[in-house]
Amino acid sequence: MPRNKEFDYDEKLVEARNLFWKRGYNATSMNELVDVMQINRSSIYLTYGNKHELFLKSLRDYIRNKDDQYRLAAEKSDQPLEAIKNIIYSVYESALKESNCLFTNxxxxxxxxxxxxxxxxxxxxIKAVELFEKLLLEARGNGTLKSDKEPRALAYFLVSGLTSIYNIHILFRDSQLTKQTTELLIESIK
Structure with a gap:
């Protein structure tokens, strides 16, 4: 008779994700995962797979959370440019709060x-680029996007700019500089 799992799958995945987030993939050992997740090595392998598979599951979980963050930020406004600004500000706030980004790392x-x-x-x-491009095209359609920049290229720029917000904050831990970087990114859509 198989033994029932005595742990919550999602809860333990979050613990692994947070360790990878803090230390990175290469610096995280299976022993550390066993210690942090507080389940034995064989249970990790049976439930999540090897370290690489666990990392991929952790990364996808992190991405789902970021997707929710972007969606909720965008939904705060029915105006497409405001929705973009809300997403960018949500990344700024995350950078200040989390001081790190698993995706960027x-x-x-x-x-x-x-x-x-x-x-x-x-x-x-690509998914994030498509979201920004959709919003930029809507803004161009309703006349609020005055820029003559090509929406797809601008969308790629915005997505790469989200990473730069984290990069600046991770390297310098200067909230004012991080805010200036955020504001410059927002200026690019005017």
């Missing part, structure tokens, strides 16, 4: 060297 740690992780990152980036 993973781009630099694994984006070019791990094909599966790179695919997850690329797909998420």
């Amino acid at each position: 993973t781009i630099f740690e694994l984006g070019n060297v791990d094909e599966k992780v790179g695919k997850v990152l690329k797909n998420q980036t």
Whole structure:
């Protein structure tokens, strides 16, 4: 008779995600995962797979949370440019609060060297670009976007700018500089 799991799958995934978020993939050992998740190694392997599979699940969980953050921020306004500003400000607030970003860290740690992780990152980036492009096209359609910049290129710029908000804050821990970076990014859509 199989033994029932004595832990909450999602709760333990969050614990693993937070460790990867804090330390990065390469610096996180299976022993640390066992200690943080407080489940035995065999349960981790049976439930989540190996370290790489657990990392991918953790990254996807983080991305789902960011998708929810962007959606909720965008829904605060029915005006597309305001929705974009709300998303950008939500990233600024996250950078100040979290002082780190698993997505941004993973781009630099694994984006070019791990094909599966790179695919997850690329797909998420494209999804974010499509969201911004949709909002930019709506703004152009209703006359609020005055810029003659091509919406798709501007959308890519905005998404890369979200990463720059985290980069500035991670490197300098200067909330004023982080806010200035955020404001410059918002200025790019005027």
